[in-house]
Amino acid sequence: MGTRNPHGAKISPKMHPKKSPAPALWRIVEVCVGVIVAVLVSSLLWPRYARKEFMGKMQLALEELRKGLASRSALLFGAPEAISIDERNFSTAIAQLQNLLRFGAMESKYFRSRLPTYTEIMSCLSRMASAIDTLVQSLPKEAPFRLHLRAELEKAHAAIADCIGVFADAEADSSGRAAAIIAMKESSAQWREKLHALRQTDLPQSIPVEQVLHFSGHALSLEEIVEQLSKLGALIDSLPTNPLQPSREALIPVSPPLDPFWIRNGIKACIAVIAGLIMQNWLHPPGASMLVLATWVFTVLSRLYVGGQGDRRAFHCLVYTAAGGILYVVALLILSPALSDYLVFNLLLFVAMFLFGYLSQAIPGVNFSMQVALLAIVGAIGLNAQRPVTFQSIIGIYIGILSGMLLSSLVQRLLWPVLPQWQMRDRILELLRLCRLLLEFPPDQRPLWLHQRLALIPGEAMTWIVVMNKPDCPEDEPSRLREYLRTLRRAAGHLLTSAGNCSLCCPRRRQKMATRPCFRCEK
Numbered sequence: 209m210g211t212r213n214p215h216g217a218k219i220s221p222k223m224h225p226k227k228s229p230a231p232a233l234w235r236i237v238e239v240c241v242g243v244i245v246a247v248l249v250s251s252l253l254w255p256r257y258a259r260k261e262f263m264g265k266m267q268l269a270l271e272e273l274r275k276g277l278a279s280r281s282a283l284l285f286g287a288p289e290a291i292s293i294d295e296r297n298f299s300t301a302i303a304q305l306q307n308l309l310r311f312g313a314m315e316s317k318y319f320r321s322r323l324p325t326y327t328e329i330m331s332c333l334s335r336m337a338s339a340i341d342t343l344v345q346s347l348p349k350e351a352p353f354r355l356h357l358r359a360e361l362e363k364a365h366a367a368i369a370d371c372i373g374v375f376a377d378a379e380a381d382s383s384g385r386a387a388a389i390i391a392m393k394e395s396s397a398q399w400r401e402k403l404h405a406l407r408q409t410d411l412p413q414s415i416p417v418e419q420v421l422h423f424s425g426h427a428l429s430l431e432e433i434v435e436q437l438s439k440l441g442a443l444i445d446s447l448p449t450n451p452l453q454p455s456r457e458a459l460i461p462v463s464p465p466l467d468p469f470w471i472r473n474g475i476k477a478c479i480a481v482i483a484g485l486i487m488q489n490w491l492h493p494p495g496a497s498m499l500v501l502a503t504w505v506f507t508v509l510s511r512l513y514v515g516g517q518g519d520r521r522a523f524h525c526l527v528y529t530a531a532g533g534i535l536y537v538v539a540l541l542i543l544s545p546a547l548s549d550y551l552v553f554n555l556l557l558f559v560a561m562f563l564f565g566y567l568s569q570a571i572p573g574v575n576f577s578m579q580v581a582l583l584a585i586v587g588a589i590g591l592n593a594q595r596p597v598t599f600q601s602i603i604g605i606y607i608g609i610l611s612g613m614l615l616s617s618l619v620q621r622l623l624w625p626v627l628p629q630w631q632m633r634d635r636i637l638e639l640l641r642l643c644r645l646l647l648e649f650p651p652d653q654r655p656l657w658l659h660q661r662l663a664l665i666p667g668e669a670m671t672w673i674v675v676m677n678k679p680d681c682p683e684d685e686p687s688r689l690r691e692y693l694r695t696l697r698r699a700a701g702h703l704l705t706s707a708g709n710c711s712l713c714c715p716r717r718r719q720k721m722a723t724r725p726c727f728r729c730e731k
Contacts, residue, residue, distance in 0.1 A: 258312025258319045259447075262305060262326055263378075269301035269333050270376035273340060274369055277433075280343040281365040298337055299667020305330050306660060325443055331656040332440040334663035336372075338701040339432040342425055352415055353423045356406055360399035364430060367395035371437055375444075385441045396434050403427070428705045464657040469634075472624045473508070480507040480619040484612065494600065495608025497590070502583055502612025507619060509574050517675045518626030522617035525576055529613060533606050536584055540591070540602045547593030560585055583609050628672040629681075632689065635669040639696055646703045662704065666697045 250256075276298070309327065313320040348354070371388040374380045484503035488496040546552045564585070568578050587605035591597050620626070642662055646654070673689050 262308050265304045267376045272298040274372040276340050277369050302663045331659045332436045334659035336436045337663050338704045339429040342429045342701040351419050360402050364395045367392045432705045476623050477507045495604030498608030499611045502609045503615050506616035519620040526613050544597040628676050631672045639665045643700050
C-alpha cells in the first residue's frame, strides 16, 4: 500500500521520499564509471597527445605557406605555371591549432606550461601568412627595381621557400633548420646589399613614387618572413625533448576580448532548454526524455560547423530528419527482439559507433548529421530491449527528437539567427576593427591574438561565401565578395608588415621627410 502526501494524493512505493536518493546515487555512479572507462580506453588504446598533434598541424600550415609563397613567386617573376592552392587550407590549419591550444591546455599540465611557446609559434605562422598575402602584384617589366634586383630576389624567394619546406618536414632536425635559416639570411643579405649599392647612385631619384612604394611593401614582406622564420626556429628548438620538462617560465598570454556571439548563444540555449522542460513537465508529450536533450544539443552547437549554413536551413533539416527517421523507426522495430541478447546488442553498438567515428573523424567540428546520429544512438540504447519494447516507446524517441529540433529551430530563427550574410558582415567589420587596432600598437607590442584573428577571419568568411549561392543571392555576388575579402586581407597584410617599420628601398631624401620615428630602428 502506498502512503499519502499532505495533500491527500497517493504516493507510489517506488516514488517514496526515502527511496528517491537511490536513483540519483546510481546515476552518479554510472557517470563516474563512464568517465573512468573513457579515460582508460583513450589513454591505453592509440593515445593522442596535444604536443604531437600541434607539431603535425604546424607542419601542415607551413606546407600551405610554402605553396602560397611558391605560387606568388611564380606570378611575380613571370613563371609559365603557377601553383594552385586553396585559400581556406591555411585558415583551417590555424583554427585546428587554436583548438589544440584551448583543449590541450585543459588536458595536460605539461602542455599548459609551454602554452606561451605554442602561442608564439601560432603568431609567427599568422604573421608569415599575412606577409605572403601581400606578394600579389608585380612591377612593370621595365621597372628599375625589377631589372637590377631580379636575380637576387628570385634567389631570396627560393631560399625562403626551401627554408619553409625544411620546417614543414617532419624528419628535419635542429641542424637542418639552422642551415636553412643561414642560407635564407645569406640570400636576403645579397639583395639588400645590391639595393644599398643602388641607392648610392642617382637612379633612385628618377624612379616613380608608385614603384618605390610597391617595392617597399615587397621588401618589408620579405624581411617579415625572414624574421618570423628565424624566430620560429628558436621557438621550436626551445621545446624540450622530454615532454615532462617545461620549456620556459609560464607567462599567461593576453586573451582576445569575448565575442558577444557566445553570450547570445548561451542565452538562446537557456531559453530553449527551459521551454523544453516546460513542455516535458506540463504537456507530457511522447518521448519527453529525448525532447530536452535534443533541444539542448541542436541549440548549443548552433550549426556553426565548417561548411554549414548556420540557422538558414533549420526547418529544411527538420523535414529531412522527419523523412529519414521513418527508416530509423522501422529498423528499431525489426532489431528490437534481437537487442535483448547482450552479444548482439554490443556488436550492433560497436558497428554503429565505429561507423560514426570512421565517417566523422575528418570532419572539423560537429555537423548536423553527427548531431542526429548521436541522438539516434542514445535513443536506441535507452530502449532497454531486455524488456518488451513497445511501438509507443520507439515512436516516442522519434517524436522526442523531432520536437526538440522544432523547438530549437524556432528559438534559433527568432532570437539572433545565425545567417551567412550576417556572419559575412560581422567578419568584415571585425577585420576592419583589427586593421585599425594594428595602428595603435608598435610591432613588438601587439597582442598575439591579434595576428591569430587576422589569419582566421579570411577563412571563416570564405566558408560563409561558399554557401551564399542560393536563389536569394545574386549570381555574381559570391565572386565579388571573394575579391573584396582578398583586397581587405592584402590591406591587413600591408598594415601588419609596414606599420611602424621603415622602408629599406626608399631614397634617403624621402626618408628624412618622415615625421614619425620607426619602432624598429628608432630613426
